[in-house]
Amino acid sequence: MNKIISLSVLLFISMVMIAQTALPTKDIELVKQKIAASSKNMNTMQSSFTQEKYMSVMSQKIQSKGMFYFKKQNQVRWEYTEPYKYIIVLSNGKIQIKDDKKVSEYDMNSNKAFKQINDMMIQLVQGNVLNNPAYTIKYLDAGTTYLLEMIPTDKKLKAMFSKIQLNFDKTSYEVASFKMIESNNDYTLVKFINRKQNAIVDASKFELK
Amino acid sequence: MNRILSYSFSLLFLLLLTASVKGQCLNISLFESTDSVYMYHTLLDAYSFHFSGIMAIKKIDNTHRIIFSTETGSTLFDFTLTKNKCKANYVMKAMNNALFLALIKSDIKDLLQTYKYKKNYAKRVQEEVVNNETIEYNQSGDKGVIHSKEIYLRFSKNNEIKKIITFQFNSNEQMSESTISITHQNMPITIEMTAFSNAGE
Numbered sequence: 285m286n287k288i289i290s291l292s293v294l295l296f297i298s299m300v301m302i303a304q305t306a307l308p309t310k311d312i313e314l315v316k317q318k319i320a321a322s323s324k325n326m327n328t329m330q331s332s333f334t335q336e337k338y339m340s341v342m343s344q345k346i347q348s349k350g351m352f353y354f355k356k357q358n359q360v361r362w363e364y365t366e367p368y369k370y371i372i373v374l375s376n377g378k379i380q381i382k383d384d385k386k387v388s389e390y391d392m393n394s395n396k397a398f399k400q401i402n403d404m405m406i407q408l409v410q411g412n413v414l415n416n417p418a419y420t421i422k423y424l425d426a427g428t429t430y431l432l433e434m435i436p437t438d439k440k441l442k443a444m445f446s447k448i449q450l451n452f453d454k455t456s457y458e459v460a461s462f463k464m465i466e467s468n469n470d471y472t473l474v475k476f477i478n479r480k481q482n483a484i485v486d487a488s489k490f491e492l493k
Numbered sequence: 494m495n496r497i498l499s500y501s502f503s504l505l506f507l508l509l510l511t512a513s514v515k516g517q518c519l520n521i522s523l524f525e526s527t528d529s530v531y532m533y534h535t536l537l538d539a540y541s542f543h544f545s546g547i548m549a550i551k552k553i554d555n556t557h558r559i560i561f562s563t564e565t566g567s568t569l570f571d572f573t574l575t576k577n578k579c580k581a582n583y584v585m586k587a588m589n590n591a592l593f594l595a596l597i598k599s600d601i602k603d604l605l606q607t608y609k610y611k612k613n614y615a616k617r618v619q620e621e622v623v624n625n626e627t628i629e630y631n632q633s634g635d636k637g638v639i640h641s642k643e644i645y646l647r648f649s650k651n652n653e654i655k656k657i658i659t660f661q662f663n664s665n666e667q668m669s670e671s672t673i674s675i676t677h678q679n680m681p682i683t684i685e686m687t688a689f690s691n692a693g694e
Contacts, residue, residue, distance in 0.1 A: 337566045341558055342551045344530045348564075362565065367689045368534045370545075370564060381545060383536065390543050405565060443586060444567060464566060468583070472566025 306424035306431045315423055315430055315452075316414055322457035323411045329354040331479035337472045352476065358406055359490045374402055375490040387492045404441070408450060408462045419448070429453060429460055456481075524605055527552045533673070533686035535561065539593055540681055544569055548686060550605070557605050572598065574605055596682060600675050604660060 309315055330353045337346040348368075353361040364370040371382040379390045392399050407413040414421065418438035424431040432450040436442045449463040461475040524531055535548040546563040557574040571583040579598040588594070661674040675684040 335566065337547070337562060339530075339549060339560055341553075341571075342530050342549060342560070344549065344551075346532065346547060346549070364564060368687070370534065372545075372564065383534070383545070388543070440586060466568060468571075470568065474566075 306426040309423040309425045309430060312423045315457075318457040319411050319414060319430075319452055325482070326354075326410060326458075327356050327482050328485040329409065329479065329481050330483060330485055331476040333477065334475050335472065338470055340469050352409075353485050353489045354406070354409055355485050355487075355490065360402065360406060360409075361489050371492060373490050373492050380492040382492045408448070409459055411450070411452065411457070411459050413450070426451065430457075524550050524557060525552055527554075532689055534689055535687075536683075536685040537561075537597075538681070538683050539596065542588070542590075542593060544588070559601055559605075570594075570597070572601060574602060596677075596680075600658070600682075600684060603658065604673070604675065 330351065333350060333352045335348045335350075337348075338344070339346075348364050349366050350362065350364040352363070353359075359373075359375045361371065361373045369383070371380075373380040373382075374392065377392045379392055381388045381390075392402075404413075407416065413419060413434065414432075418441055419434040419436055421435075422433040424433060429451040432452065434448040434450065436445055436448070444466065445464050446467045447465045449465070450459060451461045452458065453460045458479060458481060459476065460479075461473065463471055463473045465471045529551070531550040533548040533550075535546060537544045544561075544563075546561055546569060549560045549562075551558050555575070559570075559572045559574060560568060561570050562568045567585070568583060569585050569588055570581060573580045573582055579602050581594065581598075584594060656678050659674075659676045659678065661676070663672045671686075671688045673684075673686040675682075675686075677683070
């Protein structure tokens, strides 16, 4: 009897483990096409977001939140409301930053690191990274989402991230969250909440005064 | 007998003097709690470089770990500061300029040094001469709150003294509600730090 119980428990644990593990997607091409179509149709996006930065050496998470706005081509506004107020706008080759004190403006090319990170994040938000040769991508089925595990092959990206995980909603094929994992296992997880696609986003959102 | 008495008085006077000098000295250790991670929203401007993000400082054993990352989460640099050395564990390539890094490392080292100063002086509470550098600490009030630290460099050629860096603090002893401003007097380098909490474990 005991043997049967322990076998059942083992079977149950195995089933739970299988359920939690993302499995390879069967129809990669279909997923790719759907994501590409969703990305192509996205002209604007606005969404609340939460962000979690985990620093393993300090056993610490920094949690922040705010609003995100995007408009084709490459206009982005990250507006942090907690734990500090901070707005960063990227538009027309310039970076504008608003903190408590002032608005600062910089040429995007004067800060290559920022440009590189920003370009990558725009691609992540739009979901149009699938044909980027800078990554090898695994397509996984994670229950309610498709999980794309992107391993950088590009030297510069490799130095920054060991892996990027993108989660796509299974019905809308929009990016629900992304997680950028660094080589020391520190990570940044961004989740979009109440995401609205193609709603009107006023041009003034991309100009700080 | 008189001689014994005068010796005793001298000894007593010396003892009292030592006690009062000891009473005037106060050691302030900033960023010293091993239980806390000190978080600052930070703006860093140096020549044509501009970076903003989150500076996290934690004391681990006898070292300090300093991680600076962008608001969007990418690590810009990760330093370990021991007593005499600031070692880079990671620096983002775009930030990896030798001169720039040397200056930032030096500022962080100066910022995290243990502070020692005397109480009951409104200004210029202590001058510390280390090699050719003179360091002045100023405080406001008598609760051990430092409001500025200035580093001067003495030029051996003509013995001239020039102020090179100012650290301006608006903080309590625990550094939990603070702003820190680091300004180089002879170079276009400023670091503005504003503390925040609301971080999860």
